[in-house]
Amino acid sequence: MSVKVLIPTPLQKFTNNQATIECDGSNIDQLIEALENNCPGIKARICDETGKPRRFLNLYVNSEDIRFLEGTDTTLNDGDEVSIVPAVAGG
Amino acid sequence: MTQTPIKTTKGSTFTNLVSKEGGVKYPLEALNVCEETFSPLEVAYDYDEIRRQVSRESIAAGPNSIWRYKAFLPVESENPIDVGTGMTPLVKSNRLARRLGLKNLYIKNDAVNMPTLSFKDRVVSVALTRARELGFSTVSCASTGNLANSTAAIAAHAGMDCCVFIPADLEAGKVMGTLIYNPTVMAVKGNYDQVNRLCSEVGNSYGWGFVNINLRPYYSEGSKTLGFEVAEQLGWELPDHIVAPLASGSLFTKIYKGFNEFVKVGLVEEKAVRFSGAQAEGCSPIAQAFKEGRDFVSPVKPNTIAKSIAIGNPADGMYALDIARKTNGNIESVTDAEIIEGMKLLAETEGIFTETAGGTTIAVLKKLVEAGKINPDEKTVVYITGNGLKTQEAVQGYIGEPLTIEPKLDSFERALERSRTLERLEWQQASI
Numbered sequence: 001m002s003v004k005v006l007i008p009t010p011l012q013k014f015t016n017n018q019a020t021i022e023c024d025g026s027n028i029d030q031l032i033e034a035l036e037n038n039c040p041g042i043k044a045r046i047c048d049e050t051g052k053p054r055r056f057l058n059l060y061v062n063s064e065d066i067r068f069l070e071g072t073d074t075t076l077n078d079g080d081e082v083s084i085v086p087a088v089a090g091g
Numbered sequence: 092m093t094q095t096p097i098k099t100t101k102g103s104t105f106t107n108l109v110s111k112e113g114g115v116k117y118p119l120e121a122l123n124v125c126e127e128t129f130s131p132l133e134v135a136y137d138y139d140e141i142r143r144q145v146s147r148e149s150i151a152a153g154p155n156s157i158w159r160y161k162a163f164l165p166v167e168s169e170n171p172i173d174v175g176t177g178m179t180p181l182v183k184s185n186r187l188a189r190r191l192g193l194k195n196l197y198i199k200n201d202a203v204n205m206p207t208l209s210f211k212d213r214v215v216s217v218a219l220t221r222a223r224e225l226g227f228s229t230v231s232c233a234s235t236g237n238l239a240n241s242t243a244a245i246a247a248h249a250g251m252d253c254c255v256f257i258p259a260d261l262e263a264g265k266v267m268g269t270l271i272y273n274p275t276v277m278a279v280k281g282n283y284d285q286v287n288r289l290c291s292e293v294g295n296s297y298g299w300g301f302v303n304i305n306l307r308p309y310y311s312e313g314s315k316t317l318g319f320e321v322a323e324q325l326g327w328e329l330p331d332h333i334v335a336p337l338a339s340g341s342l343f344t345k346i347y348k349g350f351n352e353f354v355k356v357g358l359v360e361e362k363a364v365r366f367s368g369a370q371a372e373g374c375s376p377i378a379q380a381f382k383e384g385r386d387f388v389s390p391v392k393p394n395t396i397a398k399s400i401a402i403g404n405p406a407d408g409m410y411a412l413d414i415a416r417k418t419n420g421n422i423e424s425v426t427d428a429e430i431i432e433g434m435k436l437l438a439e440t441e442g443i444f445t446e447t448a449g450g451t452t453i454a455v456l457k458k459l460v461e462a463g464k465i466n467p468d469e470k471t472v473v474y475i476t477g478n479g480l481k482t483q484e485a486v487q488g489y490i491g492e493p494l495t496i497e498p499k500l501d502s503f504e505r506a507l508e509r510s511r512t513l514e515r516l517e518w519q520q521a522s523i
Contacts, residue, residue, distance in 0.1 A: 006292060008291070008294070009294055009295050010124065019296070045127070054128060055387065056112075056124065056125075056128060057129050058288070063281075063285060065284075065390055065404065067389065067390055068390070083292060085291045086123070086124045086129045086291060087129070087404070087406060088123060088129070088130070088406045089123065089233070089287055089290065089291045089301075089303060089304045089307065090233050090283070090284075090287035090290070090303050090304070090339055090402065090406055091303060091338050091339020091340065091341045091342075091402055091405065091407065
């Protein structure tokens, strides 16, 4: 499953300063592993010690927060767009 | 474009940005999250320097605006953007207090803050002053309405370009109150959390200063002035209990920080202040977490008339939770019907017309009193943060109508008699 991933500025040092990259994965967990293969070091920034996405990062699949879906088990389909967005904004 | 030259002050009191989790230090740039953990960045100060610079007398002799507290704010310009923001009335409540059974209630009335009638003018005055110092010529924000009003107005005053993002379904008054200043307005088909995410994605690509994203550490400090003013207006004393609305939770945490800073530099005596927060039931992720004893906030999809505080994914939610718990406060939510009653109650007893967020806060105040969670003798300050003229839709159909009469004495007399009869009937039905 090829999906488009939006990378926030603080993580773009792992992606050669690319703001979006194409990646494969049939769910979010797998996508994070695939990101790590393409951009070594990025997983430790996205996830905490327990391997789950950090609490100050929000992940969205096609604009929907994965906490309203199946979390990191959320299924991905070809052409989906995944955004990784720092949570501390707004208000 | 010509802009006012920026003069900088010697002896800046703010030193760096620091990660709220882990304490990693960052330079004083347009940054809002720690690169390691993504936790929020906060402005750090040299409190010894502040103590050297300020006294009760020097503050009292300062401008009649938030800039009397400039030593506590993260700007270095000698001429910050001052449009008369702050120093709003702190009203001792008699009639609302009596109605609720409280003896020591005060209302901090930011419904009449300048220039755009909400507390947001405080944070925006600070953010745009800092934006100018950092060299931004375009400013932006993700807003539920009030912030867009304020950013557009103060950007116009400062001669900065402005592009604001709002949910497409905002109240007419909030939209018009932005458009009049002629910024670019993006009405996003989605709720505030979606607007916010979009703005985070727009992020740094355009070189804009987003007041509540990349300038957020500076911006949010402006809310401390709601704490400073209350302390000064109470005669250099902290209250016993405050009740404030919760949207992102930022305002709540900054009032707390403001009180603590005044204690730290010796301007007021230390005191245990209880912090209670108000949410609308249709968007109450922080109140739900409080009730369920959770230390994390699960996002919700907002569905309430209190649009200005309808943030389903609050950035500072867990910090607000922590403060309410450690100060022995509460976080409560109320229904839309109670919010309208809260707006009417404040208007009828105190002559203050607040928006839905203020109705929420008053309704929560009432609920906490009825539940015995506010002691009648506690010196309680309730924060009213926005103006009712901006959310007229909310009360339409819930308030009276004018009595239309002919320009004749007997028409007037008949109408008056009719209204008195109606009033009597209402009085007879009222439960005592």
